[in-house]
Amino acid sequence: MKVAFFNDTYHPYVSGVITSMERFASSLKDAGHQVMLVVPGHIAAPSREHQSRGVYELFSIPVPGFDGMRIGTPIMSDGHLSLSKRLDEGIDIIHAHSPFVVGRMGARLAEKRDVPLVFTCHSIYPNYSDYVPVMSELAGDVIREYVVDYCSRCDLILAPSQYVRSVLWEWGVSRDIRVLPSGIEIEELDRARREVEDSPEAVRRSLVDSMEIPREATLLLFVGRLDHRKNIDFLFDVLNRLPLQLRAELVVVGEGPARSQLIEQAAERGVSRRVHFAGKLPFDEVARWYAASDVFCFPSQIETQGLVLVEAMAAGLPVVALESPTSEETVEDGINGLLAPGDPGAFAERIHSLLDRPEMAEELRKAGLKEAAAFSNEALTAKLIGYYEALVKETATRRAKGGPALGRPL
Numbered sequence: 001m002k003v004a005f006f007n008d009t010y011h012p013y014v015s016g017v018i019t020s021m022e023r024f025a026s027s028l029k030d031a032g033h034q035v036m037l038v039v040p041g042h043i044a045a046p047s048r049e050h051q052s053r054g055v056y057e058l059f060s061i062p063v064p065g066f067d068g069m070r071i072g073t074p075i076m077s078d079g080h081l082s083l084s085k086r087l088d089e090g091i092d093i094i095h096a097h098s099p100f101v102v103g104r105m106g107a108r109l110a111e112k113r114d115v116p117l118v119f120t121c122h123s124i125y126p127n128y129s130d131y132v133p134v135m136s137e138l139a140g141d142v143i144r145e146y147v148v149d150y151c152s153r154c155d156l157i158l159a160p161s162q163y164v165r166s167v168l169w170e171w172g173v174s175r176d177i178r179v180l181p182s183g184i185e186i187e188e189l190d191r192a193r194r195e196v197e198d199s200p201e202a203v204r205r206s207l208v209d210s211m212e213i214p215r216e217a218t219l220l221l222f223v224g225r226l227d228h229r230k231n232i233d234f235l236f237d238v239l240n241r242l243p244l245q246l247r248a249e250l251v252v253v254g255e256g257p258a259r260s261q262l263i264e265q266a267a268e269r270g271v272s273r274r275v276h277f278a279g280k281l282p283f284d285e286v287a288r289w290y291a292a293s294d295v296f297c298f299p300s301q302i303e304t305q306g307l308v309l310v311e312a313m314a315a316g317l318p319v320v321a322l323e324s325p326t327s328e329e330t331v332e333d334g335i336n337g338l339l340a341p342g343d344p345g346a347f348a349e350r351i352h353s354l355l356d357r358p359e360m361a362e363e364l365r366k367a368g369l370k371e372a373a374a375f376s377n378e379a380l381t382a383k384l385i386g387y388y389e390a391l392v393k394e395t396a397t398r399r400a401k402g403g404p405a406l407g408r409p410l
Contacts, residue, residue, distance in 0.1 A: 001092040001388055002034040006106030008098035010039035010057075013069040014225060014255055014280060016307060017122045020160075020182035021097045025054070027183065027381035038102060040072040058102065072102040091115055093388050097122060099150035107153050114399075116391035119151065120158040120180070123304055124167055127229075144171055151175050155391055158384075160305040163325040180384060182307050183377035185283060189314040192287035196316075204292045211276045217249040218355060221293040221317070223286060223308045224300065226256030231322070233265045234299040237344035239274055242352060248274065250297070253289055255280040290315035295351050298327060301342070306330055309337070310375045313368030318361045320350045336367035 005021055025035040034054075041057035060070035094110040095118040096103035103119070110117035125147055126140035151157050151173045158180045159165040165177045196203045208215055220239075224230055235250055242248045252262070252275065259277065266275040278289070290296070296312035298321035306326045312319050319337040321327040331337035338354060340347040354361050 001385075001392065002036075002090050003028060003093045003095055003388065004036045004038055004091055004106065004109075006038045006094065006096045006098070006102050008040065008071055008100045008102045009069055010037075010055075016182070016225070016305075017097055020120075020122065020307075023183050023185070023377050024381055024384060027377045028385070029054075030378075031381060031385060033385070038106065040070045040102065058105075071100075072105070092392050093118060095120070096154075099125075099147055103150070107150065111153070114395070116155040116388075116395055117153060118156045118158065118387070118391070119154040120160070121147070121151070121164055121168060121304075122160060124164065124302075127302060147171070148173055156387055158387075161326055161329055163329060164304045178387065180380060180387075181305055181310075181375060183380040184307065184311050184314055184372065184375045185287075186314050186372065186376045188284055189287045189290060189311060189372075192284070192291040193314075193316040195288070196291040200292070203288060207289060207292050211251065211278060213249050213251070213276060214247065216247060218246045218295075219293040220248055220250045220295050220297050220351070221253070221289055221312070222250065222297050222299070223253045223290070223311070226252070226254050226258045226262060228258045228261065229300070229302050230258075231299040231301060232258070232262055233269075234322075234344060234347070235297055236266050236269045236271050236275065238297070238299075238348045238351070239271045240269060241345050241348035246352070246355065248351075250275045251278055251289060251293065252276065253278045253281055253286055287311075287315060290317050293317055295320055295354055297347075297351070298322065299347075300324070301327075303327075307375075310372050313337070314372035314375070316365050316369060318354055318364045319368065320347065320354065322347065330371070332367075332371075335364070336371045337364055 005025060007017065007021055009015060010018060021037070025037060028035050037055045039055065039057060040060035058072040060072050063069040063071055091113060093116055094106045096106045097120050099119065107117055126143045148171050151168065152175060154175055157168065157173065157175050157177045159168060159177055160181050162179055165179055168177055205215060208217065220235070222232060222235060226232065232252065239248060239250055263272070263277065266272040290312050296317045296319040298306065298309055298319060301322055301324040303324070303326045309319055309321060309327065309330045313336065319331060321331050321337060321339055323339050323341055327339060331339055333339040338350045340350045
């Protein structure tokens, strides 16, 4: 099959949506399918194609306040016309990973070419309405109505979790919705886990020394985009409530617009010497941090999947997460991880109990490894291919019977 992915953001911006899209694209290619990514260009340049990477960059403009984020424009150009021509060359599926400018372009092309349109609803978009200047609760309602309308044009909607599917149903989406989580690089995480099991002191020493962390420290880990909605500063309060004899240090892996604010907040709460910002790291290095740390801490309550929870489990790292619909889908309290209410003291108590009871930590670790096994890129991509093939077959049957073209006016 030949598949075109459409998304409204791309590198150098960092997000879980981009990671998910690229992992699916890579696994689809490994399975013998062709994949083209249609995304905003990283500079204000004419639309252009990188055939070796399968990436088609659209003319884009920067988003104020978001370092590295650019969005594609609806301006027609020779590049857009070239893209339309390229999609005439046997495209089978258009898969949008965002419903906005570039995603809308994908929907238009799907309607024009009479090919199936798939949409993955990666986010609860109204939750981000305050990112846009002069936004209000009304803007959130408008975004919700827009997403529902976009979904009505799709042949299949994918949700990364049961929580997202339930939200879409509450909004009134009546199209077919399947739950398909994003996959993880389970082989890389397993490799890191085995490396730590074979040489725990050497691996850990290399990591903590690189960050000037005391070797005897208890390592708490957060991985994710540095965004004020992720509730990362909650972990600074948790640090202040842990017993000093634990010598707990927090390592924060990731980049984002809240970095400078988080550094200031850590200083205000007196934990700046115990919080270490590692920045954006290659995934093999992230995997080593997962495998060598003592506890993975997940304070976010706005995630649509919480993929980092599964990554931590796959690396053999016990997790403690704040209660939320998404966390509760992945973490079974007391079975494969621990859940805590939204109180720093309670969260600190869960961490302390985990560290104080190594036999419990080992049981959680084993159960976490089993949970993570279902999230391999290959297994989830196989499901995606099954969905694609069913849609392609339905389209071919309809065409053979002389049925009308798919009607999705936008």
